[in-house]
Amino acid sequence: MKKVLHRIQISTVLGLSLFLFALLSNPLFAQEETAASADVSTAATEEAGGGDPVKGKQLFNQYCAACHALDRKMTGPALANVETRLMEEEGLDKEWFYSWIKNSAGMITAGDPYAVRIYNEYNQAAMTAFPTLSNEDIDDILAYTAAPPPAPAAQTDAAATTATGEGDSSGLSNEMVLGALALVFGLLVIMLVLVNKTLRRIAEANGVDLQKEREKKIPIWKAFAQNQFLVFVTVVFLLLASAYYAYAWMMQIGIDQGYAPVQPIHYSHKIHAGDNKIECKYCHSSARTSKHSGIPSLNVCMNCHKSIYEYKGNPEGPSAEDLANGYTNEFYTNEIKKLYKAVGWDEENQRYTGETQPVEWVRIHNLPDFAYFNHSQHVSVAGIECQTCHGPVEEMEVMYQYSPLTMGWCIECHRETNVKLADNPYYEKIHNELSKKYGVEELTAAQMGALECGKCHY
Incomplete structure (x- = not known):
């Protein structure tokens, strides 16, 4: 029993x-995802008086955002509720907005009082004319400037809900x-x-005495110690393994592959080189003509960021990985503020104050002093892409050392890479002589003498 x-x-x-x-x-108890309501845009459209703020936002970002913002002065004035404000304060009508946006210079020449005043207030620079915009397009833009601020994205709400642990009532805590x-x-x-x-x-x-059976067993360490051959083989194996790992560890000294330091200002190559397709040599311009690729001047950054004062993100919204790492629109906008502080840029008055602060960038790629490397020889003469050595930079949120940059890695590249001969008269005579010597049509960098010690060590 x-x-x-x-x-x-x-x-x-x-x-x-x-x-x-x-x-x-059971998947029935999984937390349900929240979705943003589509009625918000419909209500905003009705309140805007005929224009579509959703279409207006797209047109605003395409034509206006480079010089205007809704809530602050940039190259031009702030445009939040601009239609209502100017109608009440200046007595303007819709036709004035149509004429101004399509041909601002014409209105200034005609002596329109408010047009002339705006022209003088903003450095006497006439606004770009947009004759291709229809009246309906302008209505949509004005509707967007009059619409209430959009609700936070559903994805951000979901992330915040997950972080605080306050999910939908149908889920389990x-x-x-x-x-x-x-x-x-x-x-x-x-x-x-x-x-x-x-x-x-x-x-x-079944008559088994567990105590006696336990006493008969020999501890495994005693059995191991009594077997001298097994002890000898184990000791030899441990010595060889220790020597192997010690040699491998010492060979990694000075190799910083994967090194990704934290920079004083977070710069996303993924956004700049990836999403916005900015050419690498636009920022690292000295790579074309100098040994060094150079650290871009902050003035290069300000070429764009005089007008780009906040990060609005991709239309699809931040990915789950970006949200997990804290890469939100607010995070990137705060990094732009650090740039402004470094160069001494006054956002409100759109001018430089002269109060600058140095940015102490942390170097990532660093060759030994006894190794010579010339960027211009590889970029301009050899025509090698930046990604060959630096990896898929356009996909890197945080820049890191992609390649080992060891001597063996360089030699292997020289052995496999053919010399670029097209439109390169520098190598014509050398190629003609060496191609006869080696009996080949195309020469590798190694055959051109790239393995000589004095090329990199002198």
């Missing part, structure tokens, strides 16, 4: 454990899940104890 009783107990505990596991794994898992773990422990007791009773019923 005891054996049957324990079997029933074990079956009961196992059944409860499996039931709770299936319950927790973290406390409930942890409590259920603790209960399952406790039931498994009880089951193992019952199984152990049952096996002991079975052994005793």
Whole structure:
């Protein structure tokens, strides 16, 4: 009867454990995702008086955002509620907006009082004319400037909900899940104890003395120590393995592949070189003519960021990985503020203050002093792409050292890379002589003498 009783107990505990596991794994209890309502844009459209703020936002970003913002002065004035403000304060009408946007210079020449005043206030620079915009397009833009600020993105709300643990009422809280898992773990422990007791009773019923069996066993370390051959083989193996790993560790000294330091201003190559397709040599211009690629001047950054004062992100919104790492639109906007502080740029008045601060960038790629490398020879003469050595820079959120930059890595590249001969008169005579010597049509860098010690060490 005891054996049957324990079997029933074990079956009961196992059944409860499996039931709770299936319950927790049921997708019906997964937290539901929230979705943004599409009625917001419809209500904004009705309030805007005929224009479509959704279409207006697209047109605003395409034609206006380079010089205007809704809530602050940039190259031009702030445009939030501009139609209502100017109608009430200046007595202007819709026709004035149509004429101004399509031909601002014409209105200034005609002597329109408000047009002349704006022209003088903003450095006497006439606004770009947009004759291709229809009246409906302008209505849409004005509707966008009059629309209330959009609600936060659904994806951001979902991320915040996940972080605070306040999910939808149909989901399970973290406390409930942890409590259920603790209960399952406790039931498994009880089951193992019952199984152990049952096996002991079975052994005793069959006349097995567990104490004597335990005393007969030799500890494994004693059995190992008594086998001299096994000890000798183990010692030899450990010595060889230690020498191998010590040599491998010493060979990695000075190799910083994967090194990705934290920079004083976060610069995303993924956004600049990837999303916006900015040419590498636009910022690293000295790579064409100098040994060094150079650190771009902050004035190069300000060529764009005089007008780009905040990051609005991709239309699809930030990815889950970016949100997990904290790469939100607000994060990137704060990094732009650091740039302004470094160059001494006054956002409000759109001018330089002269109060600058140095930016202490952390160097990533660093060759030993005894190794010579010339960027211009590889970029301008050899025509090698930046990604050959620096990896897929356009995909890197944080810049890191992609290649090992070791001597063996350079030599292997020289052995495999053919010399660019087209439109390159520098190599014509050398190529004609060496192609006869080696009997080949195309020469590698190694055949041109790139493996000579003095090329890189002198």
